[in-house]
Amino acid sequence: MEIDVEQCLVRAADGDERAFAELYDATAARVFGLVLRILVDRAQAEEVAQEVYLEAWRGARRFDPDRGAAISWLLQIAHARAVDRVRSSQAQRNRDERIGVRDTAVPIDDVAERAETSLESARAKRALTELSEPQREAIELAYFGGLTQSEIAERIGAPLGTVKTRLRDGMRRLREILGVTT
Amino acid sequence: MSNDGDEMNGGDDMHDQQSVDGLAAAYALDALTPDERALFEAKATPAARREAEELAETATLLSGTEVAPPPALRASMLDAIRAEPQHSAEPQHSAEPTAGAAPADADAPQVPATTAAAAAPAVPRAHDASAPAAHGGHDASAPVTRRPGPAERRARARWRPARVIGAVAAGAALLAGGIAIGSQLGGDSQQEALGAVVAAPDAQRSEVALEDGGTATVIWSAERAQSVLLFDGLAAAPAGREYQAWYIDAAGPRSAGLFQADGGSTAVVLEGELDAGVAVGVTVEPEGGSEAPTTEPFLVVQT
Incomplete structure (x- = not known):
């Protein structure tokens, strides 16, 4: 990466708007890609992406470069925001319309036609294939579908305890495969 | 229920602990209901919080998809941040430094960092980063009267009105006049009550340094007959115990x-009516609370 996004975020914490713009340029496609993947609806994804950056701007001081990468920090904010949005009913409706009331699990290539597949994304997809099918399903329903563990249990007709175990074991396995970025 | 080792558990407490800690992965995936999330944030062990933090980071690797946002978004985002105050690191000012202002001041410059860090499960865990709505700037007189920010909307969306607010998501600190208010406000009614008290024309406040570090601020409005307690750095009550607030007057x-509480920021709108001149106290009580205090209050503030 040509620019040091961590430094950008640290400088943004001191009110450096240019640094924040650089941060945006370096990360917006990832953030937007995630948010769009979850929300499907483009207009909503744009709104949420803007919320994410506003929140990052306000809370930049909370970012601690020793505790993780800036992109990870941003993506965590983005994920929570997008999931919030998807859980609000109107968003859910729009989204269901948009994807034709399909399963909430957005097929992995749903947005791929206009997405650039990064190396990292390829790696993540590969990692997902190393999980058991039920683990992969549970994690995708949670992470991309925005479902709670209870909703996942209901949807797939499995006991909640089973879903918890799948999420936990699946995520631990992913951590092993992908490592931790920092 | 997560299972390895569950069978070995020695009792309900341990069982509960394992079941709370077993939420780490779902927490990392934002796959918990608000109640479950609150439970995890309030009760998870440090190891489970660390795991949640790591797994949240792992999860971000799943989303490698890149989609360029429309160029207009950049401009609109940059416009927006210009109008947006950041969480400042300016020291908390003690309106009435009742007890040792020094520790409070020493901690103050880190308020935002502290609250974030205290929300162990994730530096930015959206909730924490949900930098709340510091829109109001830092003017103590009008801190909560701003339009709802993302954090507040989030709180509204995610938190059911609760009888009492649990101190949960330490993160979201609404920095108003140097006060960090947690994001755990339960629903609109709590949000509104908090805003109304803090913004009341006759609002008064008293800030006290806690013995174990951290600060407590009591804000009350006689006109509204309400008060709120704000803590920054109040550690979790021991297992099986909760904090209980009291209005103390001549009648007891x-x-x-x-x-x-969880060591981060905690905001509590007190139940019941504040009568003129009562004291506000807080004790540690067995879970479920007590009819009358069974321990010495660690905080008493005269209104």
């Missing part, structure tokens, strides 16, 4: 509600 103490 009456309960003003139970709440939890």
Whole structure:
């Protein structure tokens, strides 16, 4: 990466708007890609992406470069925001319309036609294939579908305890495969 | 229920602990209901919080998809941040430094960092980063009267009105006049009550340094007959115990509600009516609360 996004975020914490713009340029496609993947609806994804950056701007001081990468920090904010949005009913409706009331699990290539597949994304997809099918399903329903563990249990007709175990074991396995970025 | 080792558990407490800690992965995936999330944030062990933090980071690797946002978004985002105050690191000012202002001041410059860090499960865990709505700037007189920010909307969306607010998501600190308010406000009614008290024309406040570090601020409005307690750095109550607030007057103490804390920021709107001149106290009580205080209050503030 040509620019040091961590430094950008640290400088943004001191009110450096240019640094924040650089941060945006370096990360917006990832953030937007995630948010769009979850929300499907483009207009909503744009709104949420803007919320994410506003929140990052306000809370930049909370970012601690020793505790993780800036992109990870941003993506965590983005994920929570997008999931919030998807859980609000109107968003859910729009989204269901948009994807034709399909399963909430957005097929992995749903947005791929206009997405650039990064190396990292390829790696993540590969990692997902190393999980058991039920683990992969549970994690995708949670992470991309925005479902709670209870909703996942209901949807797939499995006991909640089973879903918890799948999420936990699946995520631990992913951590092993992908490592931790920092 | 997560299972390895569950069978070995020695009792309900341990069982509960394992079941709370077993939420780490779902927490990392934002796959918990608000109640479950609150439970995890309030009760998870440090190891489970660390795991949640790591797994949240792992999860971000799943989303490698890149989609360029429309160029207009950049411009609109940059416009927006210009109008947006950041969480400042300016020291908390003690309106009435009742007890040792020094520790409070020493901690103050880190308020935002502290609250974030205290929300162990994730530096930015959206909730924490949900930098709340510091829109109001830092003017103590009008801190909560701003339009709802993302954090507040989030709180509204995610938190059911609760009888008493648990101190949960330490992160979201609404920095108003140097006060960090947690994001755990339960629903609109709590949000509104908090805003109304803090913004009341006759609002008064008293800030006290806690013995174990951290600060407590009581804000009350006689006109509204309400008060709120704000803590920064109040550690979790020991296992099996909760904090209980009291209004204490000549007739003795009456309960003003139970709440939890987790070392981060905690905001509690007290239950019941504040009568002129009562004291506000907080004790540690067995879970479920007590009819009358069973321990010495660690905080008493005269209104």
